[in-house]
Amino acid sequence: MKQRHFVLEAGERAVVWISPRKVTRQFGTKWPVGRARIRKLHRFLPRPAVDLVRPAIKRAEPFTIPVQFFGGKPAVTDTHRYRLLEDLVAHRSDLRASLWFRELSDDLGSKGATNYKRRRLHSETEILEFLDTYVLGLIESIRENGFDASKSGYESTAVIDAEGNLMKTGSGNHRFCIAALLDLPRFPLVVVGAHEDWVRRNIDGPLNVEKVVAQLPAVEAHHQRPEGASARLHLSG
Structure with missing residues (x-):
């Protein structure tokens, strides 16, 4: 079964709503097999x-990912994007001191301009506006309103490891890291693949969409926070 086939056929049934702090590892690309093939072709x-x-x-x-693609994956909190966001919040009263x-600004000084995705920044003033209005504004919006899938879609993806734990993959990583930083109780991830050992242990007979979808409620429940108060991050002050 191809990843694309599963995502299209499962639709919203491939979405699990989890507590982002329960997803502790960053897997990387959602196309590990394809990326390896592309690297070989580049030779x-x-x-x-x-x-x-x-x-x-x-x-x-x-959809089924061979075991060799699962080694040496970092903690979400050790990724560069998470550290940037965490440090930015810590320096929200003095953005120039943020990492x-x-x-x-170092990139600006060496190249004359810098980028965030497709957004081009030409001055320190534009950098400060981007960090304050866009990034901190996004963080505050998510803190106040939670994640609204109607605005950005179910863009964040994950794969299942051998033990049934979700690992964050590409797409929507900044919003996911913000949700983890804020300790939101609910955040959606689209399951796009699974470790071959998980598939072997949990799927009887030939692999198909319905058999995987039937297993996802248990995966979702494993990544939900127990009932109780949330230790939300507050940005005021």
């Missing part, structure tokens, strides 16, 4: 040729 084909076949390779990504400002 003997020029980039334009590889780019031509890249979409087909991604479409062929299997994110320093990195962007």
